[in-house]
Amino acid sequence: MGRIFRGESLHKVDGKGRVSIPALFRRVIEASDPNWTEGLPPELIIVYGDHRRHYLECYTVEAMQEVDAKIAALPRGSNARKHLQRLFHGQSFPTSVDETGRLVLPAKLRRKIELEGEAFFIAAGDTFQIWKPETYEAEELAKTEEWLDDFPEDFDPLILLDQPEGT
Secondary structure, three states, rough: OOOOOOEEEEEEEOOOOEEOHHHHHHHHHOOOOOOOOOOOOEEEEEEEEOOOOOEEEEEHHHHHHHHHHHHHHOOOOOOOHHHHHHHHOOOOEEOOOOOEEEEEEOOHHHHHOOOOOEEEEEEEEEEEEOOOOOOOHHHHHHHHHHHOOOOOOOOOOOHHHOOOOOO
């Protein structure tokens, strides 16, 4: 796995769908694009996915290459391979970061997540997500709070890293 995205931030979206990518995210995108050199726009892939996905998942070139390799390893003609190709190859948008550090989100993608004046960016390991701020708060933040409520008040989530998988 390449570099890791970290942090969250809120950015304005203009009428043409241009939005600034957080500066720290840009460094990860550049470092994870094998074709990038100074002066060239770094590339990334936005996966917008199926009807249940209310956000845009942004993959670096390296992260998408890992997904592509896993899909390619599935048997040709299998339903899993067909569906994953559709979700990750068909329902995606290859793009690049412009010289001012902005991303242009096409109207189709903005409509899908009902994005208007502001975009909420949040790191997700080797990807980052773009949400409508209100949707993120209503869906994801609430899920995290609900999950944490199942643990005692003094619970430290780091303890989960030391437990065997599946427990």
